[in-house]
Amino acid sequence: QKEVEQDPGPLSVPEGAIVSLNCTYSNSAFQYFMWYRQYSRKGPELLMYTYSSGNKEDGRFTAQVDKSSKYISLFIRDSQPSDSATYLCAIARIKAAGNKLTFGGGTRVLVKP
Amino acid sequence: NAGVTQTPKFRILKIGQSMTLQCTQDMNHNYMYWYRQDPGMGLKLIYYSVGAGITDKGEVPNGYNVSRSTTEDFPLRLELAAPSQTSVYFCASKKDLKETQYFGPGTRLLVL
Numbered sequence: 001q002k003e004v005e006q007d008p009g010p011l012s013v014p015e016g017a018i019v020s021l022n023c024t025y026s027n028s029a030f031q032y033f034m035w036y037r038q039y040s041r042k043g044p045e046l047l048m049y050t051y052s053s054g055n056k057e058d059g060r061f062t063a064q065v066d067k068s069s070k071y072i073s074l075f076i077r078d079s080q081p082s083d084s085a086t087y088l089c090a091i092a093r094i095k096a097a098g099n100k101l102t103f104g105g106g107t108r109v110l111v112k113p
Numbered sequence: 114n115a116g117v118t119q120t121p122k123f124r125i126l127k128i129g130q131s132m133t134l135q136c137t138q139d140m141n142h143n144y145m146y147w148y149r150q151d152p153g154m155g156l157k158l159i160y161y162s163v164g165a166g167i168t169d170k171g172e173v174p175n176g177y178n179v180s181r182s183t184t185e186d187f188p189l190r191l192e193l194a195a196p197s198q199t200s201v202y203f204c205a206s207k208k209d210l211k212e213t214q215y216f217g218p219g220t221r222l223l224v225l
Contacts, residue, residue: 032211101214
């Protein structure tokens with residue numbers, strides 16, 4: 001079983017719709033959770049990170065963590081064509097050697113004008 | 114700050130050739146990482162370093178080597194290129210444990 005599972009998509013939505021992305025993980029030792037956005041032929045860039053269960057908002061983005069279910073989500077409100085990218089979840093244990101991240105496979109999102 | 118820079122952007126290698134992928138960061142970050150990303154897959158950790166002179170293996174280290182003689186540089190060496198090493202390679206760095214990783218733009222490598 002993979003440590004982090006993420007639906008590869010692609011996920012196609014009309015402009016203005018809510019985009020809903022999620023990941024599941026298998027190890028309850030993971031303590032912090034991130035979402036990265038990756039445009040085509042670019043490096044990943046951090047969107048959101050959180051250490052705790054619950055919701056965290058940043059503009060149009062909301063990250064949600066449910067540690068009891070080992071489930072994390074990212075919601076994008078009022079989606080724009082510029083949100084078209086691959087979204088990667090990443091999780092980590094703070095005290096792991098080198099503080100390594102474990103990535104999901106990424107979900108491709110296409111927002112159509 | 115330039116952030117994390119990687120060279121070259123793209124390279125074609127023949128089977129058995131060697132090359133070094135360069136990574137430099139100007140943010141005085143302690144932690145540095147090398148990942149590979151295959152099509153439709155997430156990033157897999159190859160090697161990482163927690164400071165100058167200290168390196169360790171990640172998830173997929175076979176066929177690669179690294180060194181960290183300075184804080185700024187973390188080169189990745191491929192000794193005998195194989196088609197299975199065709200991938201996009203990303204270098205990343207971060208300051209300390211609770212900070213986020215900053216990624217470079219990547220190096221596309223094709224081994225034929």
